[in-house]
Amino acid sequence: MPNRFELQILVYDTAGAKDLQILTIQVLDENEPPVFQGNIANQTVVIYILEGTPSGPIYKVNVNDPEKATSTEIMYSLTPESLPFNISTTGTIYSLKEFDYEKDPSSYTLSITARDSLGLSTSRIVMVSIINTNDERPYFTMEKRAFSILEESTPGSVVTANITVEDPDGAGFIHSRRFSINNPQAFPNFAIDPVSGTVLVAKQIDRDASDFREGLNISLILRVVDSPDGTRSDTAEIVISIEDVNDSPPECTRYNYRLTIAESESPGSVFLNLKNFCEDIDAESPNNLFNFTGLSGVGSSKFSQDPPGSGEIKLIGNVDLENGTLEEYTLNIVVQDIAPPYYAKNIYIYIKIQPVNEFEPVFSSSSYVFNVSETTAGGSLIGYVNAADKDIPSTGITYSIMAGGGTKDITEIFWIDPTKGNVKIVAKLDYDETETPMYFTVQASDNEGGTAVASVTVNVLPANDEPPICSPNSYLLEVPVDQAVGTNIAGFAIECTDLDSSPRSFRYSINSGNVNNHFTFSPSAGSNVSRLLLAFPFDYEGGLDRIWEYRLLIFVTDDNLPTTNIQTGTVTLTIQVIPNPTTVVPTTPGITIVTRRENVYSAQAWYVPFIISLGVLLLLGLLGYLIFLLAKYIRTHCPPKPKADKKPLIKKPEKKKPKKEVVWELTNINTVFDGEARDPVTGKWYEYNSKSGARRWKDTNMPSKLEAKAPVVHVGTPAKTSDSRQENLSKTEGKTSGGNQGESKQKTPKPSEKKTEVSDLNSHQQKPKQEGALSKGSSPKV
Incomplete structure (x- = not known):
């Protein structure tokens, strides 16, 4: 951008006067260090070199200098300097020698420093790994070269198992080593395990056959190679001797003889010589020698072997049928080896023909x-x-x-x-x-x-029965919302292995969660390592994108074998998009533009209003239930005012009972007491209201009006008099009969007498029943 600005500032007033001034702004340059580009910018680069590769360039460092506009020159250096590498002025790393994996170190660590002309520098690490190749010839190391084996060894029997081979290339190429016999057609009875080098019996060896009857020793040339082209190989000669064993019993052309002998046959005639029909095919003596045991069986008294062991059968008795001899005879003789394990076979001689088992499976x-x-x-x-x-x-x-x-x-x-x-x-x-x-x-x-x-x-x-296994199999990534298309997201890559598949057989696909196809893997196939890239930019302002967190399900498949055996591994990724922070952009003085991003409701968040609605319904139901419990509590603990019970509390006394009760009911209507009377029980004076019947004890310090006039006498039968006190008492009794303020009862001393008992009760005092007082709220009893 320009490094110098000239601003013309014009000022004028309303009258039209003007003035112009020029303001010059100079932007000063500051030196910045060089910046590495490419993979080396954020990770350690590993360079692989096959051993035997000629010296030369192996890697080019890409460095950008922000000061390139000033034609600054970048200088490169490499440490440590003792290693067989160098770096040119253009940033190209060279190897200075041809590496030998068996003699040189297998890896080197280089520190690359880029420095500009002003002294600012940046360093990165580069690792060089030497890859071992199969460039050395294997060679046999076993000491024993002569072996022996018994004839008739079964196929698969081991002739020698101590064939040892060394390979200077190391253990990494042991599995590529293969053994063979130089001329297998000439020795079809032997085979060699191509992996272990064990020499085996391929076909049963018969020492007595014509091929081996004369030659006792067999010379085999073994060959080992460690590469498909067979250029790196070695040979060794071993000698195998075949030892003869007594493995063949004496064989006879026939073991069952059916003969017809005329009854006129004279004793002493030889009619069968078994030696002419038997032999032993073993190659060496005494394994091939045999004889015959004594003759036995039905009719053995008529026949004999003469001389013993010779196999010559003679007739020694009379076989004339007219002399009562048997019509049929069965003779048995055994042919047997004279050497262990003394193989033996029976020979049967019949007068009649009998079948015999002659064949094996x-x-x-x-x-x-x-x-x-x-x-x-x-x-x-x-x-x-x-x-x-x-x-x-x-x-x-x-x-x-x-x-x-x-x-x-x-x-x-x-x-x-x-x-x-x-x-x-x-x-x-x-x-x-x-x-x-x-x-x-x-x-x-x-x-x-x-x-x-x-x-x-x-x-x-082989079959494809193992799924790919990837590392890591789950990961959390963060990506800026303004990430450039094609960028490796957070430097993330997955690496997969498969026990039965080639690294080039993997395919990568995003099964779910890739909304708007923002993400992809590169390479998508043909490698066991793939990086996560941003395929399409995010568009939240335009409304295309609405979610800020992506959950990707990655499928990793191997397809090196038929499609019916494809195996799949899975990887889960969580990618969070980081929005741009609130930014303040300065413009003209006094004006500030504030940019703010807010999350809006997403249609995928349908569960939010559902949960809110469900919570409101639950709260309303709980509130209704609490109101019901409150109403039930008030009804139980705060009952309505009870109505007056007009039913008598006690029944009327029967006429036969001698005692009666006089009950007074008092109603407190007002507080004016206009009458006086004496309590017949206690003798105390009380005041009463003639209208309401209310009563109270009179203060003892004040003399009673009636007491001053005349004493009151109570008798059992009231007298016929016009005494005003009696009338007032009767009036009071009549007026208080319907009250509901107090209760008093007193037993009469005699059945024929009636005595009036009065208890004074106001709204604030009570007396015990034994004193004749009336309690407030009680009902009078008669």
Whole structure:
């Protein structure tokens, strides 16, 4: 921007007078340090170099200087200087040597400093990692080169297991190493495990066969390679000697002889020489020597072996039928080895022809190959073997597994149906943990001891049964509302691994939560690391965007195998959009523009009015219930004023009772007492109101008016007199009969007498009943 401004200030009054003045503003420049651009600006850059790569440029540092307008020059430096790296004046980092992973360090840490001409500088870290490559030749290291094995060893038997090989490239390339035999066609009886180098018996070796009868030692050339092109390899020669064992019993062309002898045959004639029909095929003596045991059976008295052990059968008795001899004879003789383990076989001689078991079971193939997916469930059928017996009638065949067929966890992982030959797996096979192919030997046996064997190879096929696992699998991010499109949000990236998939087989997709498609992943496929980018800008002012927090559900799938086996991993991200803070922008003097952003109601927040309405209804219901409880309490504890009970409290006394009660009812109408009378019980004077009947005790210090005139005498029967006191008393009694102010009762001494008892009661005094006083509020009783 311009660094100099000239402002013309014009001032004038209402009369038209003017004046002009020029104000010059000079903007001064301040030096700022250089700024690194790209990934190195906010993270440590890791550079990978394959060993054997020639020296040269490996990385270009991009630095921006805010003072470039002044043509400042940026200088670069690299520390420590002792490392085999250098940096040019343009920011390019060079390697100064060709690295050897086996001799040089595997990683280097470089500090890159960018300094401008005024001395301000910025530094960043760059790490260089040397990647090991397969560039060294493996070589055999075993000392023993001569081995021996017994003939007739079953297929799968180990000839030697101590084949050792060293590789200078280290343990990282052990799994790529493969073993082989240089000329396998010339030695089909042997095989080698391509992974472990163990030499095995591939076919049963018969020392007595013509191929091995003369040659006792076999020379094998073993070869090991550690790369697919086979250029880095080594060979070693081993010698295998085959030891002869007495594994073959004497074999005879026939074991059952059916002869017809004329009854006129003379004793002493030789009719059968067994040596002409038997031999032992073992290669060396005494394994190939045999003889015959004594003759036995029905008719043995008529026949003999002469000389003993020679196998010549002679007739020594008379077989004439007219002499009562038997028509049928069964003779038994045994042919047996003279060396351990003394194999023996029986020979039967019949006068009549008898069938014999001559054949052993034979498999339809000497070897079987089964392919099994690692997802195949335990108990599943993976194949079958079949053997036949030419004997008629057939004696029946039983199948069994002789050797092999185990893993490190399960010794017998295969099962064979003993009658049908169906082969099943006991448990699932894991391609990642199981050595493949797997080998085992099956045997078919008949009921008379005949056997046959066949080898079975099981190839475990890989399947995509492991889902991708990503780190981190959940994360909280914050992004400014004015984030630029295409920017890596908060530098976030996910890294995924899969046990059975290539890193290039991953695909990334946002399943839900990506409102308005603001976010995307780059790369979206083909890598195990992907970064989160902003695809579209936010638009809250225009009303396009309304939410400030995004919850993304990320699907990570692998598609290296058929689509039916695709596995999916998930990652959850919470992204909070940070709005711009309130800003103050200065304009002309005295005016301030204030910008403020407020959140508005979102349609997605439907639950807010719902919760408010529900809360209001609950409060109104609670208020109504409280009013009901208050009304119930007032009705219970504050009853209405009771009405006067006009029903007599006591019944009228029966005529037969001698006692009566006189009850006075007094009503306090006013406080003027215009009459006096004496209480007949206590003898005290009281005052009364002649209209209302109200009474009170008279002050003893004041003399009574009636007492001054004449005493009052009460008798049982009132006298006929015009005494004014009696009349007043009667009037008072009549007027107070309906009152409800007090009550007094006194028992009469005699039934024939009537005595008046008076109790004075005003609204403020009470006397005990035994004194004849009336209580306020009580009812008179008669």
